[in-house]
Amino acid sequence: MGGFMNKSLSILITIPFLCGTALAEPALKVKKGGRPAAASLKVKSSLVPTFDVYQKKVVKGKVEVFKVKNIPLLDVGEEREVQASEMSPLRLPASREVTLKETRRRESPVAIDFVLKPYNDVVNPAKSLTTADAFNKIPDVKILNPVAEPVTQDPLVQLAKLEDIQPNDYKLLQALIFLEIQKNYELAMGLFSELIEDPEHRIEALYHYAMTAKGLGLNSEFRQYMIQVAQETKSKEWQQKATEALVQNINTLETSDIALIDPLVIKHEMDITKNDDYQITRAKYYSDKGQLGLMEDALIFIGEKSPRYPEALLLNALFNYRQGKVEEATIYLEKLMTATDADKTSQLRSVGALTLARMQFQKSQYKEAFQSYLKVDKSNPLWLQAMVESAWTQILGEDYEGAAGNMFSLHTDFFKNAFSPESYVVRTVGYLNLCQYGDGVQVLNEMKKKYAPWKQKLAAYSTSHKDSSAYYETVKGWLKNSDLKEVDGLPRSFIVELARHPAYMSVQKQINAYEDEIVKFNRIALTLVKKERELIAKQNEANKELADAKRGLKGDSPSASTVAAVQKAEQKLLSYRIQFHIAKKARTSIKNLRATGMARIEKEKTVLRAQASQALKGRFDEMLAGLDKVLDQNDVLQYELYSGAGEHIRYQMAGGEINEKERPELKVQKEKSLNWKFKGEIWEDEVGHYRSSLKNVCAQEGQDGSVAGLSEQ
Template sequence: MNKSLMIFFSLPLLCMSAWADPALTVKKAARPAAANLKVKTSLVPTFEVYQKKVVKGKTEVYKVKNIPLLDLGEEREVQAATLSPLRLPAAAEVKEQEVRRHPPVQALNFAVTPYTLTVENPKQITSAEAFAKIPDVKILNPVAAPVTQEPQVTLVKMDELKPNDYKLLQALIFLEIQKNYELAMGLFAELMDDPEHRIEALYNYAQTAKGMGLNSEFREYMIQVAKETKNKDWQQRATEALVKNITVLQHSDIAMIDPLVSKYELDVTKNDDYQLTRAKYYSEVGQLGLVEDALIYISETSPRYPDALMLSSLLSYRQGKVDEAIINLERLMQITEANKTSQIRSVGALTLARMQFQKSQYKDAFQSYLKVDKSNPLWLQAMIESAWTQILGEDYEGAAGNMFSLHTDFFKNAFAPESYVVRTVGYLNLCQYGDGAEVLNDMRQKYSPWKKKLEAYNSTHKDPLNYYDTVKSWIKNSDLKEVDGLPRSFIVELARHPGYMSVQKQINTYEDEISRFNRIALNLINMERDLLKKQNAASKELADAKTKIGKNSPSEGAVQAIQTAEKKLLSYRIQYHIANKARTSIKNIRAQGLARIDKEKDVLRKAAAKTLQTRFTEMYASLNKVLDQNDVLQYELYSGAGEHLRYQMAGGDVNTKERAELKVQKEKSLNWKFKGEIWEDEVGHYRSSLKNVCPQESNVAGLSEQ
């Protein structure tokens, strides 16, 4: 390598060495540039190199004389190695094999039969006439090319939720998700004053009232929605809610609901409660065709089928179809055999017996009377009527025995003056005149004083509400033997009338609703107290969480504990605010509801009082009639006794003719031998042990027929 090339390569290396070592510096200042610059023969400028060095705390600059060369290391050497000889596997031994030759393949000879068949004429598939009959297909109208437009996107202002919108959303959450009816009711009550949310608030308030058992409140506001709104959607929803909860409505509401059902074409064919309510309403107003139309949808598998049978029977009877009415009632007895204590069975049995009595089917009527349950208020009346059936069926022993059972101490508080008449008539037909006279004497002693008390009460109590107050006073203290001059047994029978009991049941329902309304305010007060306690607990929890942090950097768990406590505290504060506000808003609507209930109760109270007054008049007239008949029966007894004595003195024989007896099965029939005790489940099955001692019909007074 020549000198020029060495100089050329050494200069970059020199520069690289200078930049690589921070201790090496090129001194540029403090000296003239011409003195430091050296130009070699290769025309490459060269500068002197200086280096700083610290000696005893002082920095000294000295010239570097020997510039270190760049050590690139030695070049890697490659040396060839001696190859070992190639080792190939040994050649396999080749064995000789015998070549086997296959026998030669024989050629196959095929006998080819020459094709001699002639080709048939082509088969004609169609004809020119067929082509002529092909209809022409009209050319389709040309389809125009679609016209496209660029989408015109316009911004629309978004309606923001207002405070009442949030309030409505919050109330719906309380109602539908949390089932917190008190808070929901308070919010809906506030929104009723907002015209924009009034209808929706009324609808949901009614649903909230239904959830709390305030049925009359539900009825009031849901009907208000159906009548007030002009929005068809809300009117339809209100109608559907009324149809669904038809059992808590009144029969008269059908007049308003039924047209709306037809208007919105609601399917009510499977709603048996609705159809039954329709049938009852149209029966009350005399639209018998619509009654039949409603009952036809109630199938035999429906729980309402017994009620439908009862109404269908009454419908047939009003149309003069007595036989068809009896068939329906007999069917009612069959399907209620498993539930003999049901109210519908007892009413159906009494109605069936009266229809059979009307058709002179005394034997069947007697058996129907026995199906009236003993716990039913109609049982006593059914027993008296069954005894009359026995009288007309000439079963005098049975009539006398059953009525005698009603005159024991077991029924001493029962008002049944007519039973004495029936028993007397039974004895009269058995020619047991002495027993008949004794029965009349017992009746006179028991009920004659009552007549004076009833006259006094009737003369001093002209207002129908007086009758209601009398019954109410006795109900509050049922141990009293007399109230306002009326005997206890008379008041009991007066209050057992179904007309009064049905109205009183509705009044009691209103009383329960008032209690529920009052309980709402109490629940809200307790809720506020509970939320205050929870607020205090959450505040303490938040303070403890902050105290644990101190001055140290909070951990993730500590931060989460603080956030949880803050959420609890905020939630409890909001709930407390809503509960407090709900109690205030419900206060006004509660006052309105209670005022409405009081008015409706007043109407019902007057109706109940009128029913009691009418019932009192009927019972008073019945007692007067029975007491007036006392003289007639007494005359018949004395007259019959005299004739009987004369007949016996003339040597007449006793009538031995057997009569058909109206009685139960032999194993259930009991001869009456009273010893101071009877069994309630056997009442109606007793028979008198007295025999018929009347003269023979064909031989009166010992004289033969002329």
């Protein structure tokens, strides 16, 4: 046992020595270059490693390495001594005596005996919530397709050439801020007018100049330059933007512009199916050109909820009537009457009512036509003509009392300035059919007395005024002083009726729009002058504000709020100075474009005045021919009246009875029907509902249907 322990000990001692030797062996190697290591490792018998220490020294200018034999001891000083001090006796607090109170003892509560009834409830067997077949009916969920790992690639970064912003680029940016953000159209227009001269920015400047003009209400200027952009540019992008602007603002353009815009819309494949304003304009243009197929294509996109739906109904009626489809046209007009029932004073409703009445008159539907004529508004220029036509409808419907009554209302002082010679003819025919021959003769005498002198004046004017522009000047002279009873030999009432015709009024409306645009153009310069004065005042205020803020910059470290106030005042002053400079320069920049725009407007006004003059001359010739025709019928009507009067006297002398036949076909509602006497009052809202109090005193009809007292016409 002892021998075994000795062997074990020797083994344990030997192994550490071998391990130490193995670990120390790499340290005994010499570094490359033949130079000894800084320290060589040696292992003592105590297994404590020791190292040789070497030191560099300079001997005769050379560095040599020497082995240090005696290593000096490290002086770490003496250890700090700690000495305990004497402790004073502890001062503990005095003990307190705690008095314990006796706790009152409580009795335990009486035990309660619970009597439990035996549980005899019958438990039903467990319900089966599912069956085995239910699991078989569960649908299989398809396995999702494997998602492929995303394929990534390194980004291809390419350097692009950075172009410096030029002064005109800054000017364009500034103009866009004025236009789109601040809505300061005058300053924006001044900057854009300068950029138009720059070839690089010309197209973009023209486009934005047109939009600026639109913001100022210069519609013809917008039209001129936006069309110029669409025609001049070679850029598809800018041509499309210009086309979109023209389509969106189609109401400010002319109907003839569709010839230019429509091909561009097709070229750029623009969706215009929801633009009802554009479709209505297209329909009008193609209607004027007689291209009914394209007209129908435009109208088909306008639905019943569209604000332009009533106008589409009228155009659809005209489209069908031009194709000979009178029934379909009538249906569209009846829909128009229903659609405009809430706005009985609209121009569209009056035109539709007159058109519907004429179609019904054409189909001999006199009762329906009469009611349609009454829907023409009294403030409409077509109302007087509608009343005369409705009286003819009453004549053909044998409502002679109504025809005579309504025409009599047009011959009172209320309508003394109205030109309506045909109304005398209708009234005379009404009396003729009532066998009131004396009243008929009196009406003819009134007509001859009033209109025979007019015929001579109109003929003399037509002979002396060959140029159509004279007609325009006559109307213009009367409009300047509407109290004149006669202008250039023409009676006031004749001029009023001449100027109320839609052919002239539509052209004059555009001339008036050009006049308004000239005023707006002149107002731009005045606005800029006013803006300059305001900016000078704001600069003075900003200078004062800046001076007050700088007074607070005392000392080496002013407050942050004071510095911010100074910076804000400086920015405000700089802004006002820049705006003043732009406003001052804008007056000069706009001057040339304003002169060009004025010249263009005057040129277009000249064309429009020529059209208005032609419309007035045509209307004049039409009215003169109508007056000639009415006066020529005077002799024929007098012959019929005197002949009928003689037959009627002979009939009465022979004891004949008058015709008491009732003719209710075209009588209006009883509560609206008014019998008049020659000295009665006429109310404007009751015109069209008057009936003559004269009775029919004609002879009774014979067996063959002939009527005594009336000769065949």
